[in-house]
Amino acid sequence: MTDIQFFDGHNDAVQFFAEYRSPGRDFLVRSETGHLDLPRAIEGGMIGGLFALMAKPEHAPEGSVIKTDDGYEVIYPESFPLSAARPQIGRQLSALRAVVERSTAKMRFATTVDEIITARSQGQFSVVLHMEGAEAVDAEFEYLHTLYQAGLRSLGPVWSRPNIFGHGVQFAFPRSPNIGPGLTPLGKELVKVCNNLGIMVDLAHMNEEGFWDVASLSNAPLVATHACAHAISQSTRNLTDRQLDAIRDTDGVIGFNLAVYDIRADAHLDANTSLDTVVRHIEYLINRVGEDRVALGSDFDGTTVPSQIKDVSGVPHLFEAMGRAGFGRQTISKFACENWLRVFSLTWK
Numbered sequence: 001m002t003d004i005q006f007f008d009g010h011n012d013a014v015q016f017f018a019e020y021r022s023p024g025r026d027f028l029v030r031s032e033t034g035h036l037d038l039p040r041a042i043e044g045g046m047i048g049g050l051f052a053l054m055a056k057p058e059h060a061p062e063g064s065v066i067k068t069d070d071g072y073e074v075i076y077p078e079s080f081p082l083s084a085a086r087p088q089i090g091r092q093l094s095a096l097r098a099v100v101e102r103s104t105a106k107m108r109f110a111t112t113v114d115e116i117i118t119a120r121s122q123g124q125f126s127v128v129l130h131m132e133g134a135e136a137v138d139a140e141f142e143y144l145h146t147l148y149q150a151g152l153r154s155l156g157p158v159w160s161r162p163n164i165f166g167h168g169v170q171f172a173f174p175r176s177p178n179i180g181p182g183l184t185p186l187g188k189e190l191v192k193v194c195n196n197l198g199i200m201v202d203l204a205h206m207n208e209e210g211f212w213d214v215a216s217l218s219n220a221p222l223v224a225t226h227a228c229a230h231a232i233s234q235s236t237r238n239l240t241d242r243q244l245d246a247i248r249d250t251d252g253v254i255g256f257n258l259a260v261y262d263i264r265a266d267a268h269l270d271a272n273t274s275l276d277t278v279v280r281h282i283e284y285l286i287n288r289v290g291e292d293r294v295a296l297g298s299d300f301d302g303t304t305v306p307s308q309i310k311d312v313s314g315v316p317h318l319f320e321a322m323g324r325a326g327f328g329r330q331t332i333s334k335f336a337c338e339n340w341l342r343v344f345s346l347t348w349k
Contacts (some may be wrong), residue, residue, distance in 0.1 A: 002316040004329075005120065006336035008049035009255030009297030010130070010204070010226040011036050015054070016301055019095035027099045028106075035300035035311040038106065038125060044313040047337070048116055048126025050154050050225060052302075053092045055085035055135050071267060073172035076161040085135035086143065093129075093150060100127060109151050113345045130202070130225070133159030133168070139186055141193050148197050153348055154225065155194055156202035157187055158210065160237075165190050169207040173267040174234035177243075182209030191217045198349030203227075204255075204297075207236070211243055220347045221252035226297035228262040229284050235262045241288065248289035253343045255297020256282055256335075258305040271307040275321035278306055282335070283325065291331045295339040 013036040018024035025031050030039035057077065066073050100107045103125075110116045110126040119126045129151045137144045144152075158168035165187035167180040183191070191214055194201050203211050203224040215222060224247070230238040239247070239254065247254055257263075260273040263281050285294045298305065300312055308317055322332050 002320065003045070004316070004319050004333055004336050005045045005047045006296055006315060006319075007047055007116070007126070007340045008300065008312075009253075009295055009340060010050055010052060010257075010302075011298060011300040012052050012054065012132075012302035013037075013300065014051055014092045014096055017092075017095045017099060019098045020092055028103055035298075035305065037312075038103065040311055040313040041125065044311075044315045046125070046312055046315065047120045048110065048128065050128050050130040050297075051096060052130045052132040053089050053096075054132040054159065055080060055088040056159075071173035071175075073170065073175070074160075076170070079162055080133075080135045082135060082138065085133075089131065089136040089147075093147075096127065096129075111151050111153055112348060113341050116341065116344075128153055130154035130156075132156045132202070132205070133161075133163065134165050134190065135163050137165075137190070139164060141190070144190075144193065144199075145197075148199060152199060153344070154200040154202055156205055156225070157183070157190055159205045166210045166213075167207055168205045169210075169236045172236045173261070175236045176208070176234075177211075177230065177236045177238070177240065178208040179236060180207050180209065182207065182211075183213040188213060188217055195219050198347060200344070200347045204257075205237070208240065208243065211239075211246075215246050215250075221250045221343050222247045223252045223255075223343055223347075224297075225255040226257040226259075226299045227254055228257050228259075228281060229288070232281055232284055233262050233265055233267055235267060237262055244285070244288050248293055251293070251343075251346065253293050253295050253339050254285060254289065255295050255340075256285065257303070258296075258298045258300070258309065259303035260306055261304070263306075269304055271304055273306045275306060275308050275318060276325075278318065279321050279325045279327075282322065283327075286331070286335075291334055292339055292342065295335055295337075
């Protein structure tokens with residue numbers, strides 16, 4: 001299975017680009033830190049992915065992680081203003097453009113499935129723009145149209161904090177994702193605008209009420225770019241069986257998140273989580289929604305992944321473990337790439 005190529009549904013690598021912050025990493029040079037750069041991506045068989053732009057405070061508030069008797073909860077600031085968010089998104093987009101240009105055609109932006117397929121055939125790495133949290137978007141959606149013209153094809157209206165569009169799901173365990181109100185009236189309008197433009201709406205950081213708001217409004221398949229199953233790990237970030245069924249019923253996709261604390265039943269932050277544990281979680285998802293609706297959404301450079309994977313170059317170890325568990329090459333290939341391309345084709349215009 002080491003020759004299987006994959007497209008990844010989520011990474012936070014832009015946050016660490018040298019063009020964005022100092023000190024940072026040169027994405028075009030192999031590093032021993034972090035999870036993702038172009039040489040390691042090529043080594044692991046990655047042909048492209050959704051690259052997240054995300055605005056956030058430079059420093060997490062003190063005391064933001066609270067340990068409880070049986071788990072944890074994370075408290076974030078109430079909101080992040082547009083005046084601070086938009087410059088960050090602009091700098092991240094500029095940094096990504098600079099890296100693509102500097103790659104001398106080893107990388108390219110993609111806005112259609114055909115462009116991803118063509119890039120793969122030519123040995124080019126595809127970059128699809130995603131934004132995680134819409135804090136930079138104004139109430140008139142003018143900036144959303146600007147980003148669409150720049151190549152944005154996937155948007156999470158909220159991260160795990162509130163904004164003018166809705167209420168993100170607070171990180172907590174063990175807890176139901178049904179915490180807090182869902183989308184605001186403006187958030188519901190945002191979903192409609194995204195549908196009209198052909199921007200995929202990402203449900204990954206929404207609470208349950210927000211999820212159902214999108215489900216009732218959207219005319220596109222439901223997609224969570226990086227999440228796991230709440231039935232196995234009772235994290236607020238994970239999806240209940242009922243939510244998974246809704247993704248299945250709309251022919252959507254759940255991108256499997258490699259965050260060890262969302263994979264494990266005990267939610268421990270343990271990089272020594274075995275690949276057998278990882279594969280059993282993937283197996284649950286496939287059994288629930290079908291092999292056409294589970295893909296890889298690693299969250300590289302945004303979480304702690306199993307040490308047996310370590311970074312993007314180690315993804316073939318996951319495919320090998322899936323093969324040992326009885327998954328056939330066709331199912332693994334769907335998980336690795338084909339399911340993303342299918343759902344993009346149903347969503348993008």
